[in-house]
Amino acid sequence: MEAHRETDEDRADALFHALSDRTRRDVLRRVLAGEHSVSTLAASYDMSFAAVQKHVAVLEKAGLITKRRVGREALASGDVEAVRSVASMLQEIEDVWRGRIGRIDDLLAAPESTQQDPTSQES
Secondary structure, three states: HHHHHHHHHHHHHHHHHHHOOHHHHHHHHHHOOOOHHHHHHHHHOOHHHHHHHHHHHHHOOOOOEEOOOOEEEEEEOOHHHHHHHHHHHHHHHHHHHHHHHHHHHHHHOOOOHOOOHHEEEEE
């Protein structure tokens, strides 16, 4: 069971690392809209082909995109299910925080008789 948890945590680390870079997020948006060759993607950025290849490799390692070869071209496409898994992870975190905020709201809304007023202490 513990090894499975580590695998989930490693996957989350890889996903969020991949999404932490603005260029990689842009590449992901492009390939989710449709398949692109890595050379076409590279032409869209003011960086070397090798740099774009590295960004694509990080996204691929995280499982956010897949590549296939057609002749000499590497074609990249986005994995919608992987993006949904990221959204699911974020939803879980949001649910925890909403629960905490809800409990704070409940404490603040408690009747005054159960709350102690620090200014009305008797001497």
